[in-house]
Amino acid sequence: MSIFSSALNKNPLHWRYLEPIIRYGLICFTLSIVIGLSWFQGRYQIDPHHWGLMLSNVQDMVRGRLPYQEIFLQYGILTPIIQGAFYVVLEGTLQSIFFATIAAYAMGLLGIYYLSYELSSSRKLALYALISCALLHPIVIYPWSNYIAFPFIVFGLLFYIKGHKKSWNYFLSSVLLSLAVLCREGLLMPVIAFAVSGILLKLVYRDRFIQGRELVYFLVGLSFPLALFFIYLIGQQILGYWYIDAVLLPQAYARQLMGNGIWGSVMHMLSYFSFGLRVLDARLMLLSLTVFASACTCCAVLLGIGWLRDRWNCFMVGLLSLLLLSSSLHLTELFRLATGMVVGVPLLYFVANRYRIATLLFLGFSIVSGWTIISNPHNDWFPTTEQRYDGYKGVKPSIFMGQRWPKKTFDYYQAVQNDLMTLQMRGCGIQFHINDTEDSFLATISPFNAFQMAPFGRGLASSPIPLFDELRPEFNFQEKIRSSNELAILTFEDRKVSHFEPPKGYFIFSSFQAPAAAFIPEGRRLLLLAPLACMPPSTN
Numbered sequence: 001m002s003i004f005s006s007a008l009n010k011n012p013l014h015w016r017y018l019e020p021i022i023r024y025g026l027i028c029f030t031l032s033i034v035i036g037l038s039w040f041q042g043r044y045q046i047d048p049h050h051w052g053l054m055l056s057n058v059q060d061m062v063r064g065r066l067p068y069q070e071i072f073l074q075y076g077i078l079t080p081i082i083q084g085a086f087y088v089v090l091e092g093t094l095q096s097i098f099f100a101t102i103a104a105y106a107m108g109l110l111g112i113y114y115l116s117y118e119l120s121s122s123r124k125l126a127l128y129a130l131i132s133c134a135l136l137h138p139i140v141i142y143p144w145s146n147y148i149a150f151p152f153i154v155f156g157l158l159f160y161i162k163g164h165k166k167s168w169n170y171f172l173s174s175v176l177l178s179l180a181v182l183c184r185e186g187l188l189m190p191v192i193a194f195a196v197s198g199i200l201l202k203l204v205y206r207d208r209f210i211q212g213r214e215l216v217y218f219l220v221g222l223s224f225p226l227a228l229f230f231i232y233l234i235g236q237q238i239l240g241y242w243y244i245d246a247v248l249l250p251q252a253y254a255r256q257l258m259g260n261g262i263w264g265s266v267m268h269m270l271s272y273f274s275f276g277l278r279v280l281d282a283r284l285m286l287l288s289l290t291v292f293a294s295a296c297t298c299c300a301v302l303l304g305i306g307w308l309r310d311r312w313n314c315f316m317v318g319l320l321s322l323l324l325l326s327s328s329l330h331l332t333e334l335f336r337l338a339t340g341m342v343v344g345v346p347l348l349y350f351v352a353n354r355y356r357i358a359t360l361l362f363l364g365f366s367i368v369s370g371w372t373i374i375s376n377p378h379n380d381w382f383p384t385t386e387q388r389y390d391g392y393k394g395v396k397p398s399i400f401m402g403q404r405w406p407k408k409t410f411d412y413y414q415a416v417q418n419d420l421m422t423l424q425m426r427g428c429g430i431q432f433h434i435n436d437t438e439d440s441f442l443a444t445i446s447p448f449n450a451f452q453m454a455p456f457g458r459g460l461a462s463s464p465i466p467l468f469d470e471l472r473p474e475f476n477f478q479e480k481i482r483s484s485n486e487l488a489i490l491t492f493e494d495r496k497v498s499h500f501e502p503p504k505g506y507f508i509f510s511s512f513q514a515p516a517a518a519f520i521p522e523g524r525r526l527l528l529l530a531p532l533a534c535m536p537p538s539t540n
Contacts, residue, residue, distance in 0.1 A: 027130065030131055035102055046516075048517050049438050052443065057072070058097055059444055061080045074249075075144075075184045077229070078183045092399065093400070094402075101148060102140050108147070110130075111155045112133050112342065112345065112346060113126045113127070115317075122353065125353055126346070129345050131366065133342050135369045141335055145183050146336055149184040153176075170218040170221065172221065177194070189326060194323055195219060202215050265329040269332045282365055290345050291325070293344065293352075301318075349362070391406070397417050399445065420445070428530075432486055432488070433487065433488045433489070434488070435452065438457075442526075452475050481503050486531075488529070490528055490529075502529050
């Protein structure tokens with residue numbers, strides 16, 4: 001090492017040109033690995049519930065349907081808009097949705113690099129933070145709103161701590177944080193808490209915190225996109241529908257997922273972290289250290305202790321990292337933590353560098369986590385050998401073109417789509433479909449409009465979504481079945497088909513053996529039910 005350093009000192013000009021090449025090479029290599037691995041696993045992963053929900057949202061947005069009134073938007077309006085742009089440009093396939101999500105996640109990781117550099121003025125620490133976050137969660141596993149909101153959070157925080165250089169950075173910061181909320185509305189509370197903290201700190205610390213004019217810039221920027229959004233809702237007369245989707249339904253979900261209340265969820269999160277520490281999970285250990293560093297930094301800045309006195313940028317980074325833990329309270333999962341509170345990782349390395357352990361921390365985490373990923377890649381849902389062996393390059397249904405699924409999976413969806421189109425061509429009065437399953441892909445391949453709020457009828461617990469009928473009585477399909485013959489019904493039957501009794505006025509048009517998929521148990525049969533008017537003349 002001394003020989004190498006001596007050589008560099010003798011040729012500083014060479015190092016001046018070599019260093020940025022190495023640095024940008026490492027950045028590009030890291031992001032390329034994340035993009036490549038995510039793209040590779042995305043082609044093999046079969047998750048009809050999560051992928052189908054987002055794909056259905058995008059399809060409906062592209063077709064011009066009204067958000068919230070006609071589209072079940074579970075997270076935020078900006079997510080399907082961004083994914084929809086990729087969907088339109090990239091030939092309208094499932095892969096276009098996933099590519100949008102991967103691109104957003106990679107952009108967020110790049111933001112981690114610049115956030116760390118702005119905080120520490122150290123390119124070394126910035127690389128440490130970027131590589132650590134990539135190792136923490138190297139593969140995008142869902143086309144979920146967490147990933148789409150991630151770059152808005154990171155760059156929003158970046159421009160906040162750049163505010164001392166130019167006041168308008170505060171405005172840009174808050175606009176980006178507001179857009180993150182529109183991607184995932186569950187981020188509203190941590191973002192509002194972040195903004196309110198800025199107001200309180202200004203009142204208490206006055207000249208030691210940001211200037212009043214800059215705080216006004218931040219609050220105006222935060223309000224602007226949200227105000228436009230509500231003006232749109234009011235103008236389209238869908239504010240009430242938004243309230244159902246964004247407030248009432250999440251409350252119902254919370255009662256299911258957080259049965260023991262907020263305190264119970266906090267205790268569950270603590271047990272999640274403590275379990276990771278007990279089994280020496282490197283990734284959860286890094287996140288635990290990030291929480292610890294963020295909490296200690298916030299306390300030290302507020303109390304004016306030691307070298308952190310008046311380092312308000314460090315305080316705000318640590319504060320937002322802690323606040324973003326709330327986005328994982330209902331379901332504590334690594335991907336939720338890795339697309340939110342990891343904004344505190346640059347702070348962790350900044351603090352560790354002060355005590356000269358940053359490099360030791362980085363090397364230890366990189367070696368252990370790298371070995372964990374290589375030795376047990378399925379922690380991040382990497383495709384198994386069997387999945388790769390069975391992967392088939394199907395072209396129909398066209399919306400799944402490019403996926404590498406088993407042939408029987410392509411055949412299944414193609415057969416279902418063919419039978420639905422046969423019913424449509426018979427002209428027997430069917431106008432809508434009901435998808436009473438967890439499989440949202442079925443809604444994306446149907447030629448009929450959906451007569452339901454969500455593209456699925458059952459949640460992951462194989463039970464109806466709570467309060468759907470009460471909140472949107474116009475979608476009570478049981479009443480629709482009794483009053484008209486306009487529905488084609490898709491439903492799972494776990495028992496023998498001969499024991500199944502269709503609703504009055506309906507018959508089993510066809511049945512299919514459903515292939516194995518994520519979150520859908522094996523051994524199910526899909527039944528396609530049609531009104532008696534669609535029965536062939538020879539059997540009617």
